[in-house]
Amino acid sequence: MRRWIRWSLRLLIFLIFVSLLIYIFMPSALILRESVIFNCPPRVVYQYLENPKRWISRSDYFVRNQHRLVIDSTNIKQPTIYRWSSKNGDKGWLQLKESKRYENLTFSISYHPFSEGEIVFNLINQREKTQVNASVYIDLPNSIWLKFKVYISYYFIRKDFRRDLQSAVMDCNLNNSTVIYEVKSGTISDFRAFIRKKYVSKKDGQGIMQELLNLQKVVPQKNVAGLPYIQFSTSPIDDTLKVITGFPVKNGEIQRIPNAILALFTGSKTLYARYRIGENIEDIYNQLIYEANKQGLLADGYPIIFLDLKKQKATMHLPVTK
Known part of the structure; x- marks a missing residue:
């Protein structure tokens, strides 16, 4: 009986010792x-x-x-x-x-x-x-x-x-495989344009296009000097975007257009990619950002997208500096 008690005590001490080791x-x-x-x-x-x-x-x-x-x-x-x-x-x-x-x-x-x-x-x-x-x-x-x-x-x-x-x-x-876009270096020359600014939901792509079409109706075609464009004033991956819709116009005397501003775009060096209208602009923007970082360039502002509505093609330019 005493032997059983001694073994029980030894086992208890061993379990306490093991528990302490586990705890420590x-x-x-x-x-x-x-x-x-x-x-x-x-x-x-x-x-x-x-x-x-x-x-x-x-x-x-x-x-x-x-x-x-x-x-x-x-x-x-x-x-x-x-x-x-x-x-x-x-x-x-x-x-x-x-x-x-x-x-x-x-x-x-x-x-x-x-x-x-x-x-x-x-x-x-x-x-x-x-x-x-x-x-x-x-x-x-x-x-x-x-x-x-x-x-x-x-x-x-x-x-x-x-x-x-x-x-x-x-x-x-x-x-969901990644679509790879060809990224090239380019420049945008200075130009004047009639523009409108608007806050839109990121999901409201139709709202942006409708704003561009509304502007197209009031800009005299004889004054148009380039492709219409959308310029972001906030990051394209934000939930709410502040966008500028615009039409480049020729220099010279231009009559005023209601609810539109005549602005000057100062050109800059860019990285750009061409794609079909309707493809995800966030993915294209991320690839341009990646390429800028890879080349040691600084993204100097948010992208500007020129739209060829007849061919359903677009070109996104990301302004960059060294």
């Missing part, structure tokens, strides 16, 4: 880092990662443990919360914390009680590709048992993390 030497946080390449433009990759339902639900770990993902949008003033629960009662949530369009996304995440952290996606534009550097940082709870339980859970998630990213890459690549 087990990391206080779990950190994962992965890097993958998407053959898709930053716009598409950003939109893909912005919706967690498209990538987190693909996880084998989620499927294996029968997790159920539910969208909680009860608080319309804050980003959507994605909540999940499993068959054994585990619960967690994911919520967008901050973002910069087409550059990075940060999500707050919680899987077990007292284990919260962040998932960060950094997007690097490589013109024909997009590199995504992903990292997960999770604080582990102070409780020895909970810390051990959470760490074991995240061990399986860690194995799954790269596989999920590769699955997202494959899905994106199959459906």
Whole structure:
């Protein structure tokens, strides 16, 4: 009997010793880092990662443990919360914390009680590709048992993390390949133009074209000296755009036009790309920005787009300086 007690005490002391070792030497946080390449433009990759339902639900770990993902949008003033629960009662949530369009996304995440952290996606534009550097940082709870339980859970998630990213890459690549535009160096000469300024929604492409057509109706054709154009006064990837629609006109005496301004455009060196009207201007703009950075040039303003409405072609010029 005494021998059994001695063995029990030794076992208890050993378990306490092991627990202390786990508590002291087990990391206080779990950190994962992965890097993958998407053959898709930053716009598409950003939109893909912005919706967690498209990538987190693909996880084998989620499927294996029968997790159920539910969208909680009860608080319309804050980003959507994605909540999940499993068959054994585990619960967690994911919520967008901050973002910069087409550059990075940060999500707050919680899987077990007292284990919260962040998932960060950094997007690097490589013109024909997009590199995504992903990292997960999770604080582990102070409780020895909970810390051990959470760490074991995240061990399986860690194995799954790269596989999920590769699955997202494959899905994106199959459906959204990058269109490569030929980028050339050019210049725009000084010219005068009748212009109108307007704030429009980024999604309202028809509104921009209608504004241009309205201006075309009042500018005398005999004075027109070039292709109509759209010039951005804000970044083309902003939600709300301030655009200038204009028609280059000849020098000389020109009668005034209601609600229009006669302005002088000071020409500059540019990088430019030609494309069909209707193609995504954000992707073209990103490729011009990438090429400017590659050549050590500074984007000196936002792009100006000349439109050949008869041929349904357009040319986007990005002003640059050294």
